[in-house]
Ligand SMILES: Nc1ncnc2c1ncn2[C@@H]1O[C@H](COP(=O)(O)OP(=O)(O)OP(=O)(O)O)[C@@H](O)[C@H]1O
């Protein structure tokens with residue numbers, strides 16, 4: 265079901281946390297709300313679920329306006345960060361709870377619970393208490409409980425934050441598989457960009473209560489609208505150089521760096537600019553030479569990471585396939601791939 | 616158990632310090648089952664005659680009626696304290712009530728208030744309500760004096776229940792009442808149980824309130840009964856019988872403590888799961 269949020273404003277006491285937000289989640293898609301801590305991701309999520317009321321705005325589930333409905337009447341499934349399983353009930357009772365509240369027939373409940381347990385691969389755990397489950401298993405139970413009512417939308421608040429690295433990988437693909445198999449519309453809140461990119465159809469990047477950009481992971485990565493978005497996506501992260509516009513080029517005079525602005529016309533000479541260079545676009549190959557010194561090296565097995573310090577103290581990150589190894593302190597003359605750089609104004613707007 | 620230091624010196628010290636108490640209790644127990652000749656320290660014969668008051672009302676008066684009254688008294692008080700604390704504690708912990716802060720600090724103050732100082736006011740209220748000199752009146756007063764403690768304790772237990780569990784219940788379609796009844800209440804069961812025990816024991820040992828608030832009524836609780844038996848000027852006075860009645864009076868409390876001591880310690884842990 266398509267979910268749309270229109271002109272949503274939320275104020276706690278006197279601080280406005282979300283100001284006039286518009287967001288549409290398409291039917292059957294999985295959308296990530298990605299952003300730094302405190303930007304209002306959870307607030308948005310819990311507004312969709314009905315735990316928070318909107319101060320202004322409208323929330324539509326399909327054609328139905330649910331802005332005024334309490335959580336109980338919204339038919340929303342939520343997976344909380346700490347799973348929030350009911351400790352005194354076993355797994356079966358946990359999953360069955362939403363159905364028993366609805367007073368479904370006993371046989372129906374049994375069938376539904378077993379079906380969803382099979383989907384989430386926890387059929388053999390139904391008799392256990394939550395305390396007797398591993399983190400990943402609890403996660404599956406929480407998913408099953410959220411899905412058993414066939415909700416209009418599934419909301420996940422940092423579902424992987426409490427898992428260790430290996431389980432996180434496993435549950436990442438599991439959640440995606442279950443979402444695809446059920447075809448449910450889902451919203452995932454996370455501040456891990458890898459999670460957002462790997463699990464979701466689209467990503468909405470938030471900053472201070474605003475949605476800065478909403479796009480598919482690939483478009484977002486290759487075409488960020490602001491330096492904030494560019495800095496948020498990608499691991500290792502993008503590096504920025506500060507300079508000015510001079511003769512249709514980005515220029516840092518003291519180190520004689522000149523990167524042509526190409527098709528970006530009409531930038532007055534002397535304008536402060538920021539240049540964003542992804543680690544894969546800086547290395548031995550490329551067209552704009554830069555003189556520097558390896559300041560930091562990290563071996564990751566398949567590839568190596570380097571920080572290269574330039575003469576004026578700024579640092580560029582680079583990622584190189586394993587093979588040739590540069591030592592810390594070694595002077596290098598590497599190149600920037602000028603076709604792939606991003607140019608931003610000083611306040612972060614892409615040019 | 617951490618063993619960072621040797622435990623035996625402490626155990627030895629505690630043993631020495633509590634030895635007099637222990638010996639006294641031992642003698643109390645022994646004395647109720649034996650006779651000791653005058654001038655001697657050690658008993659010379661086993662007897663059950665000091666326990667005859669259990670079946671023979673002529674010795675000190677019927678003990679079973681005060682026992683039943685005390686059970687009724689403590690149980691009713693327990694029910695009131697537990698049910699009011701369970702609901703009020705939840706409301707104070709979770710609901711956005713008007714004047715919440717004010718009520719909370721009020722409860723704190725009342726908890727710290729010595730209840731004796733309230734007696735005159737309580738007396739007037741009872742008089743006004745026509746409950747003076749009645750068992751119900753005393754129960755209500757006793758229960759309300761314990762409520763600040765009970766509510767505060769239960770609020771602590773509710774505070775320890777994760778917020779998400781409750782929201783998950785609401786999200787699953789349950790009303791706030793069902794969520795409270797089926798999800799939250801089971802989480803605070805240890806708190807309820809220990810509060811119930813505390814209330815019962817507190818009611819069981821109450822002496823002053825019935826004395827002051829129902830001086831001329833016809834009911835009698837065990838503590839009052841014990842007081843009558845202990846009167847040296849009474850015609851039936853017998854020190855050994857007094858000891859037996861005292862022991863009889865203490866036994867249920869002891870039994871409850873032994874049975875539930877782990878649960879009782881819970882209340883001071885403030886809701887950590889046992
Ligand atoms: N109940 C509340 N009362 C007052 N302020 C609140 C409340 N809930 C959230 N806030 C504030 O709203 C802002 C957004 O909070 P929110 O929980 O949505 O952030 P978030 O993006 O989920 O962050 P995180 O990644 O740390 O979970 C924060 O500045 C927070 O302090």
Ligand SMILES: [Mg+2]
Nearest residue numbers: 305306307421
């Ligand atoms: Mg959050």
